[in-house]
Amino acid sequence: MIYLDNAATTPLHPAVREAMAPFLETEYGNPSSMHAVGRKARKAVERAREQVAKAIGADPAEVIFTSGGTESDNAAIIGAALANRDRGRHIVTTTIEHHAVLHTCEFLEKIGFEVTYVSPGREGIVTVDGVVSAIRPDTTVVSVMYVNNETGAIQPVQEIAQACSERGVLFHTDAVQAVSLLPIDVKASGFHMLSLSGHKLHGPKGIGALYVQKKAVWSPILHGGSQERKKRAGTENVPGIVGLGAAIQRTIHHRQENYLHIQELRDRMLGVLMEKVEFLTVNSPRHAVPSILSVSFPGVSADSMLMNLDFAGIAAASGSACTSGSLQPSHVLTAMDLDVHCVKSAIRFSFSEQNTLGEIEEAVHKTAQIANRLKRKG
Structure with a gap:
């Protein structure tokens, strides 16, 4: 084939599989446990967090591990929309987003939010003016993907992010298809939130990450334990997290x-x-x-x-x-x-x-x- x-x-890279192997076998501790076995798992999780943060120019404390790109998109948009709902209930996105974004916006419309969908030109690229003109006084979140998953079209996300910052609007980008080939610096680009996924980087399925800027007004959508600094409840997928860290590190290097x-x-x-x-x-x-x-x-x-x-x-x-x-x-x-x-x-x-x-x-x-x-x- x-x-x-x-x-x-993407196929799992042998080096990633090798990095994951101990945490599928002998290093089975829960990162929240206080004993030595748990501490080893915690150390591995934090090392992977540093690897992801370095790859996108973030601080490790701004990286939240998720189950993948879909959860990251949901958490970013819903978390930001709910946290800012007293300030406004309007969201801007595009008609060419992944369904993880489009269906999330449709859900928010059902619970009282309003969404404006910006269409692209014939090349499948939205214009900065097209997105900015859709922003209203009650707009709180704008979400535009970095690279389209069907055509590969690169969107002008840095310029849109800058315009959002100037207007006090949170900007999110789905960078699932971008991380492997395009250099990303969330600080320099002015991104407030960014989603990525492990299995697009020759890493494992079922693991992703969400970057949330420290100053961003955002709230978690999963509740339970105090994992991920209380930003995403649930026992961490340690083998997957280790795999994501290894995958993104080698991806950036090559x-x-x-x-x-x-x-x-x-x-x-x-x-x-x-x-x-x-x-x-x-x-x-x-x-x-x-x-x-x-x-x-x-x-x-x-x-x-x-x-x-x-x-x-x-x-x-x-x-x-x-x-x-x-x-x-x-x-x-x-x-x-x-x-x-x-x-x-x-x-x-x-x-x-x-x-x-x-x-x-x-x-x-x-x-x-x-x-x-x-x-x-x-």
Whole structure:
């Protein structure tokens, strides 16, 4: 299998697995326990917190471990909205967010909040003016993703964050698809909250982190014990936390070389497809991370394309894995106002450091053959 669905999840890196192993076996203590076994677990958790903090330019005390990107998004937006509800009940986000943000906003609408959804341009990128113009006197939270998970489009989050700070509005960004390839400094960028996830970084599933600026007015959404400095109740997932720390540390160390490698893979994939498939449409903009390539094969259904790719030993996707099986067309491509035939035939190829140029050569030629064959049949 040639795995080109890394935006959905990445394979666990051997070095990360090695770091986790003791905490799956011999180092089984609860970090809240006061004895020696518990203290070892606590030390590992705090070391991972420092690794995550260093990777994004935060203070360790500002990092909260969660169960993943979805919980981080929920905690950020709901926690900020509820903590500031006496000041206002208006939220601004975009129509191209991950459903972890969109459905969270829909939930808040049901309990009395108002949400403005800003649409992008044809390249899938929102403008700073578009977001800022949606801010009202009663706006308390703005959430704009750093990198779109379907197209790879990079959003102008630093400029939006600055505008939010000037207006006294909290800014959150879902950086799940950004951390592995783009340098992030939450302090310099002015982010108040940021979400990330372990399994997008060759780390384990079921672990993520939320950065919350010390001065941000925010409240926890999980209650119980005093874990995570009373910011997220529940016994810590020590193996996952250790894995996240190891994964993000090695990711940052190899970021530049990985970016260039992945860029070469993406460019080769796109170059051959454009040469071999005359009816190809490219959905990913120029201002995008190289790890995600969205293309359409008008006249060929995405389902048929994916099934044939799977038979040929190639794993790809039609959009976000979180909406797999949904009969609804991609909300991201629809928001970009793409032709319906492009939306229905869109395929997302996503790459990681573990893919090779040889894999891409094989995959792209098979993809072109399949697309042309299905087009002729159609």
